[in-house]
Amino acid sequence: MQKQSAETLAQGLGWFSIALGAAELAAPRAMSRALGMEDRAGLIQAYGLREIATGIGILASDQPKPWVWGRVAGDALDMATLATGLADGKRGAVGAAMGGVAAMAALDWYCANQLGEAREARPMRDYSNRTGFPDTPEHMRGQAARDATILSPLL
Amino acid sequence: MRALCYHDKHDIRCDTVPDPEIEHPRDAIVRVTSCAICGSDLHLYDGFMPGMLSGDIIGHEFMGEVVEVGAANKKLKVGDRVVVPFTITCGECDQCRRGNFSVCERSNRNKAMADKMFGHSTAGLYGYTHLTGGYAGGQAEYVRVPYADSGPVKIPDGLTDDQVLFLGDIFPTGWQAAVQCDIQPTDTVAVWGAGPVGQFCVRSAILLGARQVVVIDNVPERLVMAEAGGAIPINFDEESVLDRLGELTGGKGPEKCIDAVGMEAHVNRSVDSIYDRVKQAVMLETDRAHVLREMIYVCRPAGTLSIPGVYGGLVDKIPFGALMNKGLTVRTGQTHVNRWTDDLLHRIEAGQIDPSFVITHKASLEDGPAFYKTFRDKQDGCVKVVLQP
Numbered sequence: 001m002q003k004q005s006a007e008t009l010a011q012g013l014g015w016f017s018i019a020l021g022a023a024e025l026a027a028p029r030a031m032s033r034a035l036g037m038e039d040r041a042g043l044i045q046a047y048g049l050r051e052i053a054t055g056i057g058i059l060a061s062d063q064p065k066p067w068v069w070g071r072v073a074g075d076a077l078d079m080a081t082l083a084t085g086l087a088d089g090k091r092g093a094v095g096a097a098m099g100g101v102a103a104m105a106a107l108d109w110y111c112a113n114q115l116g117e118a119r120e121a122r123p124m125r126d127y128s129n130r131t132g133f134p135d136t137p138e139h140m141r142g143q144a145a146r147d148a149t150i151l152s153p154l155l
Numbered sequence: 156m157r158a159l160c161y162h163d164k165h166d167i168r169c170d171t172v173p174d175p176e177i178e179h180p181r182d183a184i185v186r187v188t189s190c191a192i193c194g195s196d197l198h199l200y201d202g203f204m205p206g207m208l209s210g211d212i213i214g215h216e217f218m219g220e221v222v223e224v225g226a227a228n229k230k231l232k233v234g235d236r237v238v239v240p241f242t243i244t245c246g247e248c249d250q251c252r253r254g255n256f257s258v259c260e261r262s263n264r265n266k267a268m269a270d271k272m273f274g275h276s277t278a279g280l281y282g283y284t285h286l287t288g289g290y291a292g293g294q295a296e297y298v299r300v301p302y303a304d305s306g307p308v309k310i311p312d313g314l315t316d317d318q319v320l321f322l323g324d325i326f327p328t329g330w331q332a333a334v335q336c337d338i339q340p341t342d343t344v345a346v347w348g349a350g351p352v353g354q355f356c357v358r359s360a361i362l363l364g365a366r367q368v369v370v371i372d373n374v375p376e377r378l379v380m381a382e383a384g385g386a387i388p389i390n391f392d393e394e395s396v397l398d399r400l401g402e403l404t405g406g407k408g409p410e411k412c413i414d415a416v417g418m419e420a421h422v423n424r425s426v427d428s429i430y431d432r433v434k435q436a437v438m439l440e441t442d443r444a445h446v447l448r449e450m451i452y453v454c455r456p457a458g459t460l461s462i463p464g465v466y467g468g469l470v471d472k473i474p475f476g477a478l479m480n481k482g483l484t485v486r487t488g489q490t491h492v493n494r495w496t497d498d499l500l501h502r503i504e505a506g507q508i509d510p511s512f513v514i515t516h517k518a519s520l521e522d523g524p525a526f527y528k529t530f531r532d533k534q535d536g537c538v539k540v541v542l543q544p
């Protein structure tokens with residue numbers, strides 16, 4: 001994938017994060033009821049804040065990569081939370097939600113990895129001969145420690 | 156004359172401005188032959204330092220030829236070739252006499268403003284915000300040098316601009332950072348940041364006899380350059396900094412840690428860098444402190460943290476309990492440039508080191524604005540840009 005399209009995908013994920021976060025923040029009760037996890041409304045609201053922060057991070061940062069990794073971590077947290085609903089919540093709804101999160105997680109994972117590749121793909125200049133020393137570093141080691149006479153008196 | 160002027164965040168232009176004039180009998184006017192863009196300039200470019208005004212001439216790493224000398228200046232004469240330290244020093248106050256040049260008590264003309272912000276003012280700096288005096292900078296054809304009988308370092312014939320230019324800032328900065336580590340022959344010195352300052356930290360630590368020097372960054376060609384100078388590289392995109400430093404020190408951590416990154420530490424996968432980004436975005440914190448936290452955590456007890464990296468305001472979530480209980484020593488500051496220049500000039504003359512190794516790009520002043528971006532984004536393998544007006 002091109003660097004450009006990885007970044008476009010990241011932007012999309014950023015907006016998705018903000019939209020989902022806003023929904024979680026605005027209607028935690030409706031959401032928890034739909035899942036049959038009424039006691040988790042507070043948690044859903046907190047997750048909403050997390051989504052919004054990650055979304056802003058992706059959009060505001062010149063390096064979206066770590067933020068997209070942040071989404072991957074968030075997806076894992078969502079999955080773990082939803083899994084607790086399998087036992088006592090509405091199984092069907094919870095299962096569907098987990099399916100959705102898994103799909104997003106795959107996309108997040110893919111995007112985060114592509115962003116990584118985009119960076120490493122640039123051509124690299126070779127500075128392996130730029131030692132700055134007249135001899136090997138091994139030979140230069142300690143040279144200034146030995147000619148202590150010209151060490152500053154203000155030490 | 157032509158000069159690079161700050162207009163706004165990410166907006167630097169090459170403008171035509173009035174020529175500088177002698178304002179005080181100790182002044183001199185220097186015609187700039189070479190100047191450089193410093194990592195500290197990037198903090199201005201990215202809008203992280205308060206106190207810049209539109210139209211300010213930037214730049215604090217410069218050298219050139221003396222073209223005019225004030226009546227009371229007995230040290231310089233027209234035609235002298237000088238490197239001008241970025242810290243402006245009166246040479247006479249209590250701090251200057253002790254060699255604490257970067258905290259000169261007289262050279263900051265906006266002392267009252269700085270006193271409010273920091274408790275006590277620091278020295279005046281060229282081209283670096285009104286908090287440090289609002290002096291016109293050196294990315295220009297001409298510069299007014301105040302207290303010109305104190306700061307400027309005369310350069311003997313036979314040395315090129317490229318060899319001596321960095322005596323005004325990054326070479327002494329890397330050197331002071333290493334000296335402040337009080338390096339022992341058994342020490343491992345870990346340097347965060349393989350930018351120009353980090354490169355000089357690495358070479359200084361080698362010259363001062365560190366057993367092992369490690370450098371941490373994620374820009375491959377910078378890591379290769381640091382390796383050429385004797386460092387063991389760690390790419391934080393590819394490996395765990397804590398694990399690798401542990402391996403290299405038998406699990407005990409490096410005795411000496413140098414922060415050559417400063418307040419714009421890149422975010423990486425760690426939770427705390429993401430936290431910093433968010434807080435900075437909503438203006439609850441000004442500086443990103445990931446490197447400081449990592450150093451405090453990994454440093455060997457009773458070790459030293461040396462911090463040449465620049466911070467401007469507030470940082471958050473500093474594990475002070477670890478710092479205190481591990482008994483770490485913290486040493487930092489803008490560089491006391493003149494404390495080191497005579498010694499380092501001798502070392503260059505003697506051929507012990509040639510600072511020009513770090514220059515990767517040269518351009519005209521007109522191309523300066525574009526090179527701010529190239530340098531900031533590490534495009535085209537850019538490590539250090541020299542501009543020739």
Ligand SMILES: NC(=O)c1ccc[n+]([C@@H]2O[C@H](COP(=O)([O-])OP(=O)(O)OC[C@H]3O[C@@H](n4cnc5c(N)ncnc54)[C@H](O)[C@@H]3O)[C@@H](O)[C@H]2O)c1
Pocket residue numbers: 193194195196197198324325328347348349350351352353371372373374377391415416417418419420421422445446462463464465466488489490
């Ligand atoms: N104390 C002084 O007097 C003085 C003088 C000159 C420069 N400085 C400061 O030194 C710092 C470095 O200057 P420079 O010219 O080398 O700038 P630079 O921006 O070129 O170098 C910084 C390097 O740090 C790396 N980096 C970013 N985040 C990192 C992280 N989390 N871990 C490890 N490395 C990371 C970057 O990739 C970059 O290579 C700046 O803060 C600058 O303001 C201080």
Ligand SMILES: [Zn+2]
Pocket residue numbers: 193194195196215216241324325
């Ligand atoms: Zn500088």
Ligand SMILES: [Zn+2]
Pocket residue numbers: 244245246247248249250251252258259260261262
């Ligand atoms: Zn002084």
